[in-house]
Amino acid sequence: DAKTTQPTSMDCAEGRAANLPCNHSTISGNEYVYWYRQIHSQGPQYIIHGLKNNETNEMASLIITEDRKSSTLILPHATLRDTAVYYCIVRDPNDYKLSFGAGTTVTVRA
């Protein structure tokens, strides 16, 4: 059972911000939102995670709505190397597994 809904694909322009949406309307109070990405022929790569507050690191920012039913991953200045499948994952803190959906295929165009 998918806990998240993401668009199948999206394009963005190189140098511009990429905003990747994710819906998780059934998220529980203690579940985290994780983002991973998978560049072609590589394994998934951790990007960022959050519970309630917005988070930022050197790769991206994560904005979680107040009701926690949706979130947005922001890549501030997309480059061609950011072309990948991006996975939004809702994760119980007691669950060691990662449950991937189909993700969003993001294509950054020059």
Add this chain to the structure above:
Amino acid sequence: GAGVSQSPRYKVAKRGQDVALRCDPISGHVSLFWYQQALGQGPEFLTYFQNEAQLDKSGLPSDRFFAERPEGSVSTLKIQRTQQEDSAVYLCASSLGPTSGQETQYFGPGTRLLVL
């Protein structure tokens, strides 16, 4: 430092052959995971080790699949009598601590298995 490595990167097997896929986790990582990724889909959990103990093998699709981690470091995923539906990318991941939903998992590049 070195990340998770997997070998071989590519494997072609004839239907009915046995295959063994190797994973070298990040040194010192307690937890090790195997995932299977079919073409065009996200990875799906197969099994989990904490040190040498296999704590969860609920995702293994059949008894032809077997995984081990005898010394708590390197792990091997073995598939006996391969079938065409076993064709997929097999990903290994490791994390520093024991079971926790907050541990970051670091993935290897995967082994792409093609069964003819």
